[in-house]
Amino acid sequence: KAGVTQTPRYLIKTRGQQVTLSCSPISGHRSVSWYQQTPGQGLQFLFEYFSETQRNKGNFPGRFSGRQFSNSRSEMNVSTLELGDSALYLCASSLYGGSKYEQYFGPGTRLTVT
Amino acid sequence: GQQVMQIPQYQHVQEGEDFTTYCNSSTTLSNIQWYKQRPGGHPVFLIQLVKSGEVKKQKRLTFQFGEAKKNSSLHITATQTTDVGTYFCVKNDYKLSFGAGTTVTVRA
Numbered sequence: 001k002a003g004v005t006q007t008p009r010y011l012i013k014t015r016g017q018q019v020t021l022s023c024s025p026i027s028g029h030r031s032v033s034w035y036q037q038t039p040g041q042g043l044q045f046l047f048e049y050f051s052e053t054q055r056n057k058g059n060f061p062g063r064f065s066g067r068q069f070s071n072s073r074s075e076m077n078v079s080t081l082e083l084g085d086s087a088l089y090l091c092a093s094s095l096y097g098g099s100k101y102e103q104y105f106g107p108g109t110r111l112t113v114t
Numbered sequence: 115g116q117q118v119m120q121i122p123q124y125q126h127v128q129e130g131e132d133f134t135t136y137c138n139s140s141t142t143l144s145n146i147q148w149y150k151q152r153p154g155g156h157p158v159f160l161i162q163l164v165k166s167g168e169v170k171k172q173k174r175l176t177f178q179f180g181e182a183k184k185n186s187s188l189h190i191t192a193t194q195t196t197d198v199g200t201y202f203c204v205k206n207d208y209k210l211s212f213g214a215g216t217t218v219t220v221r222a
Contacts, residue, residue: 035210091155100145102162107155107156108156
């Protein structure tokens with residue numbers, strides 16, 4: 001099976017712009033989660049989608065949003081970018097999510113905001 | 115914030131030596147997962163522990179879940195250069211709550 005894919009891999013944006021990141025989960029996986037990784041804050045949970053519904057949400061401002069499509073592919077959007085949004089954004093897929101199943105991470109999208 | 119605490123934050127190990135990294139939670143965990151992230155890479159699932167006192171081995175890696183299900187440990191024997199990376203213990207309750215990780219470097 002192909003792994004989790006994320007596009008684009010690298011992105012440079014300027015403050016105030018918005019960005020959309022894409023994630024394709026492993027075939028058959030219905031849960032997709034998004035994480036932000038920075039040197040200062042480590043790995044932080046953004047949100048999880050399951051069957052096109054946001055099932056869980058982390059403590060991030062409303063500028064961060066996401067959605068999931070019927071084929072389980074997911075996108076996340078960050079509006080009005082700030083310098084502090086520079087980070088590695090990781091997507092992870094899981095069969096059903098929840099506490100029983102491991103998550104498989106994609107390679108990430110490295111976002112730089114200037 | 116983080117719900118699991120990991121120590122040490124950094125571990126510098128001589129090749130061939132053993133080391134242990136510890137993970138502690140203030141609350142009882144339903145399970146604990148461990149992930150490894152190589153430099154420049156993404157987290158990769160290693161193992162999940164569910165039962166009180168559970169011990170699982172993967173070659174040179176031994177994972178343990180505490181009796182009270184509030185702590186866990188990862189012990190690596192005969193460290194190799196391939197063990198370089200950051201090891202995270204993770205609380206999984208629909209979202210993954212990562213510890214800060216233990217970053218391991220190996221001296222050849």
